[in-house]
Amino acid sequence: VDYENRCRVLEQKGLVVWFTGLSGSGKSTIAVEVEKMLNEAGMATYLLDGDNIRHGINQDLGFTKEDRDENIRRISEIAALFQDAGMITLVSFISPFKEMREFARSKVRDNAFIEVYVSTDLKTCMERDVKGLYHKNIKNFTGIDSSYEVPEHPEIILDTKNTTPQECAKVVLKAILDRIRG
């Protein structure tokens, strides 16, 4: 059974929607919202995030440059498999390095990849400090003592400062529907 046959049964195409941004920028909040909207619209989805990846297949990895790259390499391979299975695959990781985001894109067939840059600035993320991580002095923390390479040509840039998660999710939903129907 090939990709086209899988898509025929699911009545959709596979897609990877890759959220990148600082910790606390809003990636997971928006991805969860988008997934709910897609589910309500009858689409088959899967969300890859820290909970199911960092605590599972990647629990052996830390946050050195080498481990971060390996983290994203494995996630890229997994996302490409889910896409090949016909899923709308949402991926929510800081993914700070351009080279690895490009790797993720290169793994997916038919350029079925939407990069979403959640562009919330560091000050706002630190004020939110959703998970209390910015105040823990964690080594190799993105934005503090590990760099974040801003995406150069993302398909979508989201401003979360003056918008709600629902408004941001709607922008992503529209791009997804345009892509898989187009």
Ligand code: ADP
């Ligand atoms: P990340 O997954 O990037 O680490 P989270 O989604 O866990 O970030 O946290 C983002 C926080 O910012 C949440 O507390 C969320 O309620 C808040 N927030 C405020 N406005 C927005 C918005 N427009 N989009 C997403 N999150 C927002």
